[in-house]
Amino acid sequence: MSCEKIEPRLHDYIDGLLAAAEKLDVERHLATCVNCRGEVEFLNSLRRQVAALPLHIEPPRELWPEIADRLTPKTSWWATAAPRLKNIFAGENYATGGWFAWGMRGAVAVAALVFAIGGVWFLVQTRQSAWQVAQLAGAPKIGSQRLVATGHLKVGEWLETDDSSRAQINVGMIGQVEIAPKTRIRLVRSRLTDHRLALARGKLHAEIWAPPRIFFVETASALATDLGCEYTLEMNDDGFGLLHVTRGYVALENQQGPESVVPAGAFCEIQPNRGPGTPYSENASEPLRAALTQFDFANGGSEAIRTVLAEAREADSFTLFHLLFRVVPAERGRVYDRMVEFVSPPPGATRAGVLQGDRRMLESWADKFGLGKSWWRYWLPL
């Protein structure tokens, strides 16, 4: 057998993955081939060296204080409540058989029953595969059926409105979405942790009161993830769109670019093959918006960044924060310097550290902008 055929098997031979017959083939070859013997000798020696590597490497600095700062206290309601409940059921501390003890036992049992029924009901409601839809105006359609007053949108079904119709969708139990005229939308998924619509075209206004990252809207050019908010999302047939957040935050992402986290009072443009652009304030100047569009979608580069920096005001500092790691490294310092004119660095954050992408410094910056931390690790572009 030739060396080319044997070579890939040498690794399996060393790793003990070959069947007896194959092993014999390899050993026969090794007996006659110096090169392959050399390879096996190297692999064996590598194996010995790897086995001698230490499994533990101490970090160069103490990490515990920073970890300790980030540990959230554990909810110990059960630890506190359990002994009391046990006492109640065991009759300790109360006269056994007394009206108070029996009353407490009854109250606890009823509470547990209500809690269990409520839990089951919640699970059923949030897992239901159809969402309630109400007609607000005109004649919206679910599939080919006209919606009269109310109906249900099932997973996989399309809801479509014409020029004069509007509808409202109850998103399980977690929120409501109003569908504007000339909109086509599909229910993609309805699970406890994943409520998902696909917006093919048109406009929707979503108001969600669930925890972050439970409600999603897919579009041709980006995925909008609710981070606890109210927003309007509009897309055209060609994949161009605009997001306007009026409360909380929405994350926009696609495969092509970094995630944008859009806070209340901000817009974010979306373009096909480019995904979300850099978010900007409702009050951003027209030249700043135009320069951002150039930078995000037309390779505007340094020229566009110069305009953005010149036009930026304090309300645009979160835009600069997003730009910090979208610009080429040579321009990062200029963006940083402009940003600190509006927002002083948090304690402990240094220019060099931020420019090098020090995670803790950036996290404290994000806090300053009110951008929160939950999304941070998925966004941080370093």
Place this chain on the structure above:
Amino acid sequence: MAGILLTNVTNMQRIESARAEAILEREVEGGATMISSLIRRAQTGDRAAFEQIYRENVGRVYAICLRILANSARAQELTQDVFVRAWEMIGTFRGESAFSSWLYRLTVNVVLVDLRAKKRRTARVLVTDDLSAYDKASNPANPGSAIDLERAIALLPEQARTVFVLHDIEGYQHGEIAKITGVAEGTSKAQLHRARKLLRETLEK
């Protein structure tokens, strides 16, 4: 003088390593061991117990992060993330496996999630790292060659390095690697072979 210092350092590391192994053995043996008592206490929110768990395991967690990421600063950050995540999830640990296996698997997951997230980002700085991070890690038998090997591993391409660390150092099988990294088993094998080939080229230069 330098030789004596080096011997002391390597002895201390050997002691440290032996201590960790002893703890692991106690845990494997089950019973009322210290580590399981620490876990129980940490599950009820005892930070002091969790800090002890951290002290026992930080070296191993950091080593996994550092070897896969080849970036000391990032490895330190993710080591912190691992322990924060472990604190959040320790209530779900039911003792079906050794706690150390649970923690190291969590470490691998955190690192792989980070690598995947990194791939999604376009505007980023490539940090081919400070190889001095490995200066502390040495081979008791032959310190020089261990550092050479660590450096050579750090220079491997990301995918090949990940598979090499998981398979050859951490002892994962190709099937497990395929499952946790989302690649085919054949790809895992191919990356391992590539890694070993590249290591040979680097080490024999």
